[in-house]
Amino acid sequence: MLISLQGNKIVTKEEFYDSLYDETYKESFTQRPKLTYLNLPIMLKYKVLEKLSIEFGPQIGYLISAKSKWEYENANDPSENESIEVDMINNNT
Secondary structure, three states, X not given: OEEEEEEOOEEEEEEEEEOOOOEEEEXXXXXXXXXXXXXXXXXXXXXXXXXXXXXXXXXXXEEEEEEEEEEEEEOOXXXXXXXXXXXXXXXXO
16 A cells, blocks of 8 residues: 655746836735545566566555645735635535
């Protein structure tokens, strides 16, 4: 059995100019999903040469945990920065 941690990071940056106030605004939005699986691989081994073999096969996985962290950052007004973590398995809390 194996524990597998999977995830990635998605960053969206935006910059726009407000001609009314003559100011440039910079914002960024980041999402980091984190998934934890319990995997049972079923491996088959094929011996090509004496010291060379290939392993292959399916695996069965069970999702243990699924969380996602969302962050909003405003470079012009840090008081608007916000961070939320969501549990996607337990009622999205």
